[in-house]
Amino acid sequence: MTPPHPSSNPRQSLEGKNLLFLISEDWYFCSHRLPIARAARDAGAKVAVACRVRDHGDTIRKEGFDLHPIGLDRSGRNPLADIGTILALRKLYQRVRPDIVHQVAVKPVLYGSIAAWLAGVPHVVNAMAGLGFVFISKGAFASLVRPVLISAFRVLLNRRQSRLILQNGDDSALFQTKIGVRPDRIAIIRGSGVDTISFSPAPEPDGPIIASCVSRMLWDKGIGELVEAARILRHKGSDIVIRLIGPTDDNPASIPTETLDAWRSEGIVEVTGPTADIADAYAASHIAVLPSYREGLPKSLLEAAACGLPMVATDVPGCREVCRDGETGLLVPVKQAKPLADALERLAGDAALRKKLGAAARNAAEQEFAEPVIIGQTLALYESMLGGEN
Known part of the structure; x- marks a missing residue:
């Protein structure tokens, strides 16, 4: 229907x-x-x-x-x-x-x-x-x-x-x-x-490339794979910053607070916790990333698209509705850290590609979502x- x-x-x-x-x-x-x-x-x-x-x-x-x-x-x-x-x-x-x-x-x-x-x-x-x-x-x-x-x-x-x-x-x-x-x-x-007025494009920030994952901290959001991708990038000498933004909750797949604290202490990723201003968080970012195992239609990617951010997401239901490979972002296989790291590295090194994908994402947000x-x-x-x- x-x-x-x-x-x-x-x-x-x-x-x-x-x-x-x-x-x-x-x-x-x-x-x-x-x-x-x-x-x-x-x-x-x-x-x-x-x-x-x-x-x-x-x-x-x-x-x-x-x-x-x-x-x-x-x-x-x-x-x-x-x-x-x-x-x-x-x-x-x-x-x-x-x-x-x-x-x-x-x-x-x-x-x-x-x-x-x-x-x-x-x-x-x-x-x-x-x-x-x-x-x-x-x-x-x-x-x-x-x-x-x-x-x-x-x-x-x-x-x-x-x-x-x-x-x-x-x-x-x-x-x-x-x-x-x-x-x-x-x-x-x-x-x-998605509110395309509150969520709108901003100039790219100065400094190192920041890839933000706005999500509840659940294993089935692919957070574990994203942390492993951050380790791969660090081992290669990349200065990409992987930022985890979101709360834990009582979902059975919730990542323990102790694990998040350990990642924070390790210094491989930034663990910021929840924020009341997602638009501001995206304005401070260059890339949106969501390596989820499956979605309905992820609001975090819709908001990222409205902000004109290029995306990296898994090729699964829901994510690929918003992150369209080569059009609004890059799709990667689910539960695989190395392709995720490669896609983030590719976008981090290509400002023109980020601009192209981000503009198409904003247009999709306005017309469809x-x-x-x-x-x-x-x-x-x-x-x-x-x-x-x-």
């Missing part, structure tokens, strides 16, 4: 409707779904947000959204607690009575879809920004859970008045062939949109469902 075309007047179908976002964390809602929620509010919808509330509750409330704190543990493995979460969500849905619930990421989609079915929610939008730890891990727990998860998704994602938003064609093909989701239940909307484009497609999907499309 291609993205719906935005209508000229979304207010016709969203006026007076209740829209509820279910998402694990308040920070993720603010960074990835806030512009869409604002647009829905401005189109006349009453917007509510259910998430774990930590540092961004006031931000959400100041937007005029009803905020419902929930304790949805992304890394939890306690079946009794999970059943309790589903029942709590059902109670919430029955109380809020949303016309549409928009659920984001694996656990909210799974538990929220069960709760929506039990509560009789008329329209369900499920957004999968990637396949998550359970789908890509080869560990015992993931291998045990994966068949159950696939069977549950096959039922839940094919329900009438349910739509699955995916961010790239690779994931669409996978959900159809491996999980059995019908093509007419899938909408491809490429990302959550900008917030107005993605917001229009999302509101049009809401409209089509409220208008009676099964």
